[in-house]
Amino acid sequence: MSAPLLTVAVPRGALFAETLDLLDRLELDTADVRANDRRLWFADAGIVTVRPSDVPTYVEHGAADLGITGKDVLAERTDADVYELVDLGFGFCRMVVAAREGEDSIGESLRRLGRVRIATKYPRTASAWFARTGRQAEVVEVKGSVELAPLCGLADAIVDLTATGRTLEENGLEIIEEIGPSTARLVANPVAHKLKAAEIDDLVARIRGLE
Amino acid sequence: MSHPIPPGTRDVLPDEMLELRELTEGLRSTFGNAGYGEVWTPTLEYEETLRTGDAGGAGAGYRLFDEKGEVLALRSDMTIPIARVVATRLGETEPPLRLCYFGHAYRAAERRTAELREFLQGGIELIGLPGAQGEAEVIALTEDALDRAGLRRHRVGVGDGTLFDRLLDDADVPEEARGELVGCLSARDLVGLERRVDLLGLSAATRNRLVELPSLRGGAEVLERAGGEAVDNLRELHELLAERGAADRVIFDLGLLRQLGYYTGPVFEVYDPAVGFALGGGGRYDELIGRFGRPLVACGMALDVGRVHLAQAAEERLR
Numbered sequence: 397m398s399a400p401l402l403t404v405a406v407p408r409g410a411l412f413a414e415t416l417d418l419l420d421r422l423e424l425d426t427a428d429v430r431a432n433d434r435r436l437w438f439a440d441a442g443i444v445t446v447r448p449s450d451v452p453t454y455v456e457h458g459a460a461d462l463g464i465t466g467k468d469v470l471a472e473r474t475d476a477d478v479y480e481l482v483d484l485g486f487g488f489c490r491m492v493v494a495a496r497e498g499e500d501s502i503g504e505s506l507r508r509l510g511r512v513r514i515a516t517k518y519p520r521t522a523s524a525w526f527a528r529t530g531r532q533a534e535v536v537e538v539k540g541s542v543e544l545a546p547l548c549g550l551a552d553a554i555v556d557l558t559a560t561g562r563t564l565e566e567n568g569l570e571i572i573e574e575i576g577p578s579t580a581r582l583v584a585n586p587v588a589h590k591l592k593a594a595e596i597d598d599l600v601a602r603i604r605g606l607e
Numbered sequence: 608m609s610h611p612i613p614p615g616t617r618d619v620l621p622d623e624m625l626e627l628r629e630l631t632e633g634l635r636s637t638f639g640n641a642g643y644g645e646v647w648t649p650t651l652e653y654e655e656t657l658r659t660g661d662a663g664g665a666g667a668g669y670r671l672f673d674e675k676g677e678v679l680a681l682r683s684d685m686t687i688p689i690a691r692v693v694a695t696r697l698g699e700t701e702p703p704l705r706l707c708y709f710g711h712a713y714r715a716a717e718r719r720t721a722e723l724r725e726f727l728q729g730g731i732e733l734i735g736l737p738g739a740q741g742e743a744e745v746i747a748l749t750e751d752a753l754d755r756a757g758l759r760r761h762r763v764g765v766g767d768g769t770l771f772d773r774l775l776d777d778a779d780v781p782e783e784a785r786g787e788l789v790g791c792l793s794a795r796d797l798v799g800l801e802r803r804v805d806l807l808g809l810s811a812a813t814r815n816r817l818v819e820l821p822s823l824r825g826g827a828e829v830l831e832r833a834g835g836e837a838v839d840n841l842r843e844l845h846e847l848l849a850e851r852g853a854a855d856r857v858i859f860d861l862g863l864l865r866q867l868g869y870y871t872g873p874v875f876e877v878y879d880p881a882v883g884f885a886l887g888g889g890g891r892y893d894e895l896i897g898r899f900g901r902p903l904v905a906c907g908m909a910l911d912v913g914r915v916h917l918a919q920a921a922e923e924r925l926r
Contacts, residue, residue: 458883477884479795581798587878587885589795590764590858593824 400442401595402588405455405463407448410559411580414486415464419443422602452476452583461588462596467578468557472518478583481596482603487580491521493573494564495553496546502572505552506531515545515554522555525575543567615724627727630756630916631709634729637752638707643731645707648688654680659898660687661868668715668724681713684867686892686907689732694899702735702903709912723913730889730909734896737904739840742873742891743847749877749887749908750856757919761879761886762856764824766863767841768870768890771821774837778813792821793864821862829859844873869895875908881921886914 406415406429416426425441432438436445444460451465452473463478468491470480493514495501505512511532516522519537526533536551543563545551557578558564561571582603584596612618619627635645651671657664657680667683682688685708693704709729714722731748733741746763753761771792775785784807791800797818804817820837823829830842841859848854858878865874865888874890889908896903 456883480798483798585883586795587880587883590824590860591762591878591880593858597822597824 400440402462402592402599403442403444403460405451405460405465406443406445407451407463407465408445409448411448411464411466411487412445415580418464418484418486418603418606421606422599449473452478455583455585458585458587461585461592462599463583464580465583466557467581468518468521470581470583471576471578472520474520477586479586479589480581480583481589481600482582484580484582484603487578489557489559489578491518491555491557491575491578492564492571493525493553493555493575494543494546494558494569494571497568497570501546501552502531512553513551515542515551516556517542518555518557521575525555525573543569613724615722617723617725626919627912627916630919631727631729631912633755634752634910634912635707635709637755638731638748641705641748641751643705643707643748645709646689646692647708647710648682648685648692650681650711650713651679652682652688652691654678656691657683657687660690660895663868665867665869666714669713682710683714684712685710685728685730685909686732686869686889686895689907690892690896690905691899693732693734693896693903693905694901698901703741704734705731706734707731727912728887728909729912730887730907732905732907734905735903736906737893739844739847739873741904741906742844742875743851743853745889745906745908746844746848746857746875747851747853749875749910750853752910753877753879753886753915756915758879758915758922760881760922761877761918762858764858764860764863764876764878764885765841765844766860766874767838767872768864768874769872770837770861771864774817774820778807778809778817780807780809780817788817789864792862793866795862797822823861824858826857826859827854829861833861840873865890873906877908877910879918879922881925882914882918884914886918887911 416429419426428438428441429443446454448465449469451463453476454460455463455478456476466487502512511534513534513536514522515536515538519535522535538545542554542556545554589596654664654670657667665683665687667680669681671679673679689706697704711725712728713725715724731745733745749763787803791803801818804814820833823832827845830838830845845854848857863874869892870890871893872891876888877886879886887910891906893904896905
């Protein structure tokens with residue numbers, strides 16, 4: 397088999413299944429990827445599987461020509477120079493501010509201390525949101541289980557991504573602000589976008605033709 | 608014990624230095640043989656000089672005071688200092704002027720891939736030759752220089768920094784809506800661009816032109832597809848490049864914008880498929896030298912020598 401024309405970075409995680417379905421519909425061969433849970437590189441199919449938050453890194457460096465990842469990741473990785481080509485529509489969720497149910501912890505902190513403390517996996521998104529809404533925020537970065545932070549006093553509130561809001565609810569948190577929606581996006585390496593323009597445009601046209 | 612150096616700077620040791628020297632000598636002799644005389648300018652300029660060239664100081668990030676309290680800045684590119692030289696020291700020399708340079712420039716921008724804060728630029732400036740004639744010479748010479756450097760698959764992306772603005776003019780897009788659109792195109796957030804254009808309530812034809820034209824990339828066929836007079840200058844450039852046998856390496860990219868504010872027409876970027884980022888760039892800047900008091904048209908190209916070296920190494924590995 398000849399080398400594939402394009403290399404695609406596919407996110408393992410919440411977007412994995414729908415991404416592979418999309419690639420199937422585009423007639424890329426994902427059988428190997430589906431059959432090998434631990435393998436990361438599928439040279440024949442032109443697919444590398446990586447963490448969703450690493451997709452911009454692989455694509456920016458040109459290790460993959462294209463990648464699929466959430467808008468939430470792109471909003472956080474503004475340092476990565478990748479082109480955002482298509483809103484793929486799947487993987488819908490919302491970036492929200494959440495705090496302990498029934499308490500005005502943000503208002504209280506702002507009034508008494510002049511700033512609010514926010515725990516998040518998305519420090520840039522959180523800082524930008526509070527700056528845009530004119531409130532001083534101290535952003536604490538955590539790597540996981542963000543819901544815990546307001547419960548044990550690490551932070552007044554959290555900024556996190558939620559699909560259904562269930563995890564928040566189960567931890568006694570409520571959504572108090574919505575920052576914005578997020579869906580999966582197709583991104584491209586800037587140089588590949590020019591040097592492989594025809595191949596990329598063809599793929600984009602086929603994606604738009606799917607619906 | 609660790610004695611760090613500032614982020615974005617680096618030491619070069621003999622093995623690498625030998626390769627860098629060989630690379631820069633190759634570029635220098637290519638430029639020299641084409642009639643481009645080498646110049647040196649100070650690393651430090653008065654900040655006001657950089658601001659004369661570009662309202663934002665061309666992204667200069669490091670400033671200091673001298674003993675008289677004057678504000679100095681580390682140059683962020685070589686084009687503005689050379690514009691100053693052409694208007695002052697070379698003020699009596701008849702155009703066209705052909706100049707080349709090798710020197711370090713400094714930027715304090717957010718660090719991205721392969722982006723150093725101190726980086727070696729090698730480039731050319733062609734002053735006094737207007738339009739496509741000047742641009743074709745600069746592009747062809749850049750291709751030759753990279754051939755000489757041993758790259759085999761390099762490409763020059765060519766766009767027009769004024770094209771999108773002209774499209775916005777034609778579509779009567781209000782001034783206050785433009786910043787975001789240009790921001791989206793500049794970052795190639797094509798999803799965001801399409802969404803914002805859709806909010807403007809334009810006719811379908813105008814809307815499609817604003818969204819689709821900037822996404823056209825490819826050979827001369829792109830200029831055909833673009834239609835109309837909007838890309839006449841690029842068509843002429845393509846003809847001149849073809850006459851020189853330099854058109855095959857050119858990719859027209861109608862969405863290409865360059866960050867610096869002094870470009871007034873066609874803009875360029877240099878790529879090699881072995882690396883994921885541009886190796887350099889340039890364009891036409893017909894008003895810059897006039898800001899220093901000598902109205903002369905010009906265009907130029909700057910290569911990031913460190914990145915060209917990375918591309919050389921990557922290409923060798925692939926061979």
